[in-house]
Amino acid sequence: MSGFDLQAWSTQQLLLVEQALEQWVPNDAPADLGPAMRYAVLDGGKRLRPLLVLASFEACVGKTPTAPMSEAAMRAACAIELIHAYSLVHDDMPCMDNDVLRRGKPTVHVKFGEAGALLAGDALQTLAFELLTPSNSEIPSQVQAGLCGLLARGAGHAGMAGGQAIDLASVGDQLTLEQLQHMHRCKTGALLETSVVMGAVAAQANAQATQALLSYGQALGVAFQVVDDILDVTADTSVLGKTAGKDADNDKPTYVSLLGLQGAQQEAQRLAVQAQQALAHSGLTDTQVLQSLANWVLQRKH
């Protein structure tokens, strides 16, 4: 871990991710659809999910992947970012969180109208599956199908969308810690977890590594949400790039409202340790990027 420069690694990877998104998110989609899709995806965000895909891929495949493998990993990285982006577009809409600021910019429905945001979100979700199934590609069919299946399960009714439904139904309710964990495991955790496993599938990793990476992703996913809740009460809107204090204002249950600030901080720490332990059981030797990413999730300020 010591000596490894996560910042440099991320900068290099993100350059490739941004180039790929720039190429793959169409600017020739009809009417305002293309501009709205690109507005929602390009130029913004931490890109944590793509970084997790690529870090996991790198841990599994080493330094000399084949070209089809690398292409699969980059497509997976971009596909999961598109799912994340679509969920934010729909989440921000007036009938959901009614948020007007995202990544320091007006939200998509503010800029393109509600119907435009609805359609852009829909088309971003579809595009994710399009990216994973290129025609005339050397990516093996089983990798393509495997990635589609993982993404659909992570994003769907038993994953992200299910978590959002629980979230929606729980406003104003006092959830138990168990209920809150279940909600976040679906709402945020499922997609982070899926990112890590998609990297392994792109690399055609063995079962032991894949299972360990799943455990790592599960712990990291919940830790991310705990830190999110902490930042919601401790960070400024200007640093966060979205409206701070929003959850408390909406009377939403959070780890902080349930465990207190200090309790939430301890919980994040515990989950980070759990993520590191999972890596130790992976049978993989080159996990420093994943280790550093887990530390970053814990220490991030926005």
Next chain:
Amino acid sequence: MSGFDLQAWSTQQLLLVEQALEQWVPNDAPADLGPAMRYAVLDGGKRLRPLLVLASFEACVGKTPTAPMSEAAMRAACAIELIHAYSLVHDDMPCMDNDVLRRGKPTVHVKFGEAGALLAGDALQTLAFELLTPSNSEIPSQVQAGLCGLLARGAGHAGMAGGQAIDLASVGDQLTLEQLQHMHRCKTGALLETSVVMGAVAAQANAQATQALLSYGQALGVAFQVVDDILDVTADTSVLGKTAGKDADNDKPTYVSLLGLQGAQQEAQRLAVQAQQALAHSGLTDTQVLQSLANWVLQRKH
């Protein structure tokens, strides 16, 4: 054609489709998500897209498909119906068409609220891709990946979602016939076309048959929309199961507003002939179901 009973064939197939949807659209999704998804999909609709998948599949594979082939066809049939259902849920929302009646029932947002409808639509789209990628299945990976790719392209920015964006941008505009055709080729045609081709892919059909079926699907897709526009001005709300006269009220361009009622009827007839001709060039011998479906599209009353 003579002697073939489309009604009996459809009834038999639809029984299987309804059973499959009943099984695959989850009732245990969290909070109201499961009920809203099932409300949107079960018990309603003409199921034209599933019937097209199954008719195309049957034309390609004959009477003795293998079990994995049949499973692939049924999964494709249900997946495309889920995409259709999601698009209706989102289309009906207040920020889009603001419709309160669909298939004779209150629309999803009327019943489950706007946020519930937004999420249900999102999760239905995801579920479509989940259905196409079963784990522990004997469906070949290349069929799974091929079906996902087709569905994503038909539903996405260059297909259905793109058509909806054009539609949205064109309200109050006088489109040319060419622009109108392009809009409908995307908005409605793409998914109908995709249905037919998915049937061929599930059957692992040859290139000649697949290409001919694509042409059939293209012509049928546009014919369907022309008839839809005709019914919007000639049918009662009670027969239609949705609000009639809606397009004219919204000042939307239609084939009828552009060609007149008689001109639109001639156009539908011309497209039906085109669809039949495509079948004649398919090299397939058993196309009577597809022929009958094309006739039905032309003669339907709702």
